[in-house]
Amino acid sequence: xxxxxxxxxREYRHYFTSPIAYIVALLTxxxxxxxxxxxxxxxxNQSYYSNTAPGIDIVIGPMATVFLFASPALTxxxxxxxxxxxxxxxxxxxPIKEGELVVGKWLGAxxxxxxxxxxxxxxxxxxxxxxxxxxxxxxxxxxxxxxILLTAAFLAIGTAMSSFFNNQFAAFFATLAVLILFWxxxxxxxxxxxxxxxxxxxxxxxxxxxxxxxxxxxxSLSDIVYPISLTALGLFLSAIAVEIRRWR
Amino acid sequence: MIRVTGLxxxxxxxxxxxxxxFEAKQGEVVGFLGPNGAGKTTTMRILTGYxxxxxxxxxxxxxxxxxxxxxxxxxVGYLPETVPLYPDMTVFEYMKFxxxxxxxxxxxxxxxxxxxxxxxxxxxDGYISNLSKGMRQRVGLAQALLHxxxxxxxxxxxxxxxxxxVVEFRNTVREVGKERTVLLSTHILxxxxxxxxxxxxxxxxxxxxxxxxxxxxxRLVGAExxxxxxxxxxxxxxxxxxxxxxxxNAKLQPDGMLEFQFAPGTDVRPAxxxxxxxxxxxxxxxxxxxxxxxxxxxxxxxxxxxxxR
Numbered sequence: 001x002x003x004x005x006x007x008x009x010r011e012y013r014h015y016f017t018s019p020i021a022y023i024v025a026l027l028t029x030x031x032x033x034x035x036x037x038x039x040x041x042x043x044x045n046q047s048y049y050s051n052t053a054p055g056i057d058i059v060i061g062p063m064a065t066v067f068l069f070a071s072p073a074l075t076x077x078x079x080x081x082x083x084x085x086x087x088x089x090x091x092x093x094x095p096i097k098e099g100e101l102v103v104g105k106w107l108g109a110x111x112x113x114x115x116x117x118x119x120x121x122x123x124x125x126x127x128x129x130x131x132x133x134x135x136x137x138x139x140x141x142x143x144x145x146x147x148i149l150l151t152a153a154f155l156a157i158g159t160a161m162s163s164f165f166n167n168q169f170a171a172f173f174a175t176l177a178v179l180i181l182f183w184x185x186x187x188x189x190x191x192x193x194x195x196x197x198x199x200x201x202x203x204x205x206x207x208x209x210x211x212x213x214x215x216x217x218x219x220s221l222s223d224i225v226y227p228i229s230l231t232a233l234g235l236f237l238s239a240i241a242v243e244i245r246r247w248r
Numbered sequence: 249m250i251r252v253t254g255l256x257x258x259x260x261x262x263x264x265x266x267x268x269x270f271e272a273k274q275g276e277v278v279g280f281l282g283p284n285g286a287g288k289t290t291t292m293r294i295l296t297g298y299x300x301x302x303x304x305x306x307x308x309x310x311x312x313x314x315x316x317x318x319x320x321x322x323x324v325g326y327l328p329e330t331v332p333l334y335p336d337m338t339v340f341e342y343m344k345f346x347x348x349x350x351x352x353x354x355x356x357x358x359x360x361x362x363x364x365x366x367x368x369x370x371x372x373d374g375y376i377s378n379l380s381k382g383m384r385q386r387v388g389l390a391q392a393l394l395h396x397x398x399x400x401x402x403x404x405x406x407x408x409x410x411x412x413x414v415v416e417f418r419n420t421v422r423e424v425g426k427e428r429t430v431l432l433s434t435h436i437l438x439x440x441x442x443x444x445x446x447x448x449x450x451x452x453x454x455x456x457x458x459x460x461x462x463x464x465x466x467r468l469v470g471a472e473x474x475x476x477x478x479x480x481x482x483x484x485x486x487x488x489x490x491x492x493x494x495x496x497n498a499k500l501q502p503d504g505m506l507e508f509q510f511a512p513g514t515d516v517r518p519a520x521x522x523x524x525x526x527x528x529x530x531x532x533x534x535x536x537x538x539x540x541x542x543x544x545x546x547x548x549x550x551x552x553x554x555x556x557r
Contacts, residue, residue, distance in 0.1 A: 002348075002351065010334075010345055017336045018336075085333075086330035087332040087334060089293070089332055090332035090346075091349075093296040093297055093321055093326045093328075094350060095322045095351075246298065246299045247299065247300065
């Protein structure tokens with residue numbers, strides 16, 4: 001546990017010295033901010049929309065899209081760079097386990113995105129002031145839980161890809177590919193295939209589907225369990241990949 | 249203490265090291281000598297728990313490197329060939345990070361102590377990215393010494409150091425080596441000669457010789473070589489020297505130097521010097537040409553090549 005924390009702390013601090021992290025923070029807050037302003041403007045000025053109250057989804061929805069691209073950028077160097085710089089040899093000859101290393105790395109990135117998520121809490125506060133009688137508290141908690149779970153899964157997939165490749169850019173694009181698969185492509189066959197069993201399976205593993213459900217404030221156990229399992233799987237594969245490196 | 253038995257490592261179909269067996273005791277500095285690709289780094293990586301061997305095993309500080317890897321890693325200080333540093337950290341941050349990973353109780357004091365040992369305490373707050381190659385090497389060494397390990401494994405530690413730093417570095421290793429086991433690899437032979445109590449010569453994954461540097465020299469150099477230079481031509485001196493009992497293979501070198509050999513134990517040098525002066529020559533230079541480890545090394549590795557053919 002202590003080792004995980006030591007690794008995570010270094011990783012977290014590293015983000016504040018790297019330009020990528022600042023770009024990710026800027027991009028997230030800018031995108032969410034612009035969306036927020038434009039939507040609020042429309043809702044207040046156009047009579048057509050005037051009977052719709054804005055929900056928290058106008059903040060969390062665009063954030064998820066930004067994180068889809070930001071996560072690979074944040075995780076690509078996690079293990080690939082250690083390998084390249086030769087510091088993996090250092091870490092693996094100290095008394096820490098592969099699992100601790102991998103979880104620590106992931107946790108560092110996760111804490112960084114949690115920090116950005118925490119900053120976006122100003123939007124629901126503003127939204128709460130703007131609407132009467134205030135926004136749906138349940139939906140807000142559910143939406144924030146959704147983005148946090150989604151972030152964990154995105155970053156774990158990224159950590160796994162970073163452990164598979166020595167090259168950061170390979171890790172970046174591989175992560176992006178897997179995320180796009182789980183976010184957009186996985187539901188495509190359901191539009192064609194008539195088989196219910198297959199469609200149920202595809203809908204189950206569709207991250208977007210679960211995320212959108214949670215945004216509306218309805219949360220089922222499997223909506224929570226699925227991203228957590230995906231995170232665990234990603235971290236497990238990363239630990240295996242690091243272990244395999246030893247044997248080569 | 250390091251005890252290696254039958255260590256073999258295959259990378260795919262290529263055998264990197266084959267059936268290595270050796271020991272290093274506490275308080276001993278053992279040099280690992282060999283050309284590039286001989287298997288030095290592979291052996292060190294196995295001993296530090298970075299990778300497992302294909303066959304065989306080893307005990308480091310009393311623990312098995314495979315079944316008790318974590319215990320071994322606790323007791324070993326390792327400086328890999330490419331010094332593993334994080335350029336975005338300061339020297340102190342980096343050392344503190346390593347101290348935390350090793351769960352050192354009074355981490356900050358131990359960091360200060362290790363940095364003092366390599367004379368980097370003044371640069372503790374500087375970023376690693378701004379350090380010279382030699383300084384990075386020293387930080388790497390400080391990291392290996394940080395937890396006062398029983399066993400110290402250093403892979404080509406003096407690469408990139410300037411001559412003054414090399415001298416400093418050797419003093420540090422000698423100092424540290426008194427109460428620990430040190431295994432260091434190098435392909436600089438004079439270094440092994442100066443630093444090590446014992447030398448293992450490794451070539452193509454096999455140990456080809458193992459002894460103290462002095463013994464290796466004595467064993468392989470059948471005779472001692474001496475060269476002398478006199479003012480003017482030495483042609484007439486040659487027959488004089490050849491007549492002195494014990495002198496073997498006396499001959500003139502193309503550069504005017506006169507070279508001869510004598511069997512160890514029969515020192516003919518005083519007689520040669522006297523004879524030279526007596527013959528009316530002005531003696532300018534008179535020195536032994538010890539066969540260096542370099543030559544021994546070449547001889548050994550070439551013998552190996554010949555046998556394989």
